[in-house]
Amino acid sequence: MTGLLDLYSEKGSFLHRLDPRVKLLAVLLLSVLAFMLSELLPLVLLLAFILLLLALSKSSFGKAFFALKFVVRLMVLITLLWPLFDRSGTPVLFSIGPLDITEPAIWRGVTSAVRIGCFATVWYILMFTTQQRDLVRALVKLGLRFDYGLALSISFRFIPTFGLTIESIKDAQRARALELDKGSFIRRSKNYVSVLVPAVVSALRTADTLALTLQSRAYGAFRDRTYLREIRMRPSDYVALAVAVLALLLPALAKYVYGVPL
């Protein structure tokens, strides 16, 4: 869980410096593009472009590897499973018992795998290069209510804390000779109640103090609050936004207006 949360690393790439709103929109546009393309070649090109972005993001090798391992596993799984469920087309290459594996199905499997690869990697790049607070701020700037943005960032902030609480309760229960990981599924589930109940109580107490803290810090005093750090579009942000828009628009035009098979 923490692995998912500390993806961001402080590096000075141009992707780090982009306005988080632009990054968010670009990621959305590229995701739409990945789902719009249906031919393998353009998808492979898109994947190559996205991997180039990943390289340019100067993400640490460890983090990139962690993320890509997940993406590659997903892609392999899709490639292998796709032909089992999609059995249309000819020729039949071979049969596993009653299952006919056809050549077009294999290609469709590979295509879908590449598409998912594009989709997942592009979101990883966003997480690698954008602090959660900037992401939340971008959402608020794009029209999300500040309350929701605050709730979102507070959950980001407290998930690891909650994890630590659970760990320390587990330790405490183990110290009382409760064997959490032994016995049948039912037995183990019952044991975990003795961890979850105190954890939830502790979380509720934290939430209580948090509510009082927010009020004591003048939360909700004015409808229009100010912000210490403003996010502002710079020329490079407009360029990046234009590139992202064109990256979706041009293939869409080619495909749907001029009938280019993409």
Next chain:
Amino acid sequence: MQALRLEDVRFRYPGMSGWALDIPSLGIGQGEFVTVLGPNGAGKTTLSFLANGLIPKSIKGESEGSVEVFEHKASEYSVAQLSTLVGMVFQEPESQLFCMSAEEEVAFGPENLAVPRDEIARRVEWALGLVGLKGMNGRSPSTLSGGQKQRLAIAAALSMKPSMLVLDEPAYALDPVGRIELYTILSDLKTNHGMTVVVMERDAEALAKFSDRFVVLVGGRITASGPPAAVLRDPRFLKEAGVSPPQLSEVASMISARRKGPPLGFLTVEEAVAEIMVNAPRHTRMVSR
């Protein structure tokens, strides 16, 4: 001017039979450093919530009497408005820091108060500097030590420019060194910025040196109030308050009980030496030289 004034204040939480707090009268002067001592359930937290309006605005119960903050009736203002007069620091470091960086934490209050951006930036630097966290703007609060966390919580209150700080057992989770650091910062705020400081604590010994006054709270009532030396001189107050008296003041009261003359009331080793030397019989003085 009085920073905090309570008249005939009573409060009880829903379903309680007695009063959680029952204070006929309490005044805290502007610029005073007051320590409120009391055992579990004495009403320390309740008193601090009354001071910034959380009681009765946000925490429900039966409440009576009047609370005035710098001559403003607390009941006529929202908690947010009172936050510019009274800064609150809570016991739990973890649950009162909810941002991803120290800077955001300190900026949160003034942002809510719609303070202009460059003024917020100034206040962030100022407040972090006052609590000894200069340059830590980007640090994630969860990576700070317990003492640093509490100091960050103080900075987050200071950035709203209050004239009084109310701290509910701020040193609860700190080691002795962290405690003294914290109290020293509070004491500097009082001396250099005229801040009124009200600390709810059990740590009588360490706070004696910093406080102008000790108020002892037991079962929701004030049982003693006066200069630390005077309150500590009578260990009875502290015992009933469930606060263990400083060892030196116990020594003083034990010596006083066994001999004639004015009672001894030293609190520090230096005072002890001075008082014992003056009061000791002639031959002991010779020997000790």
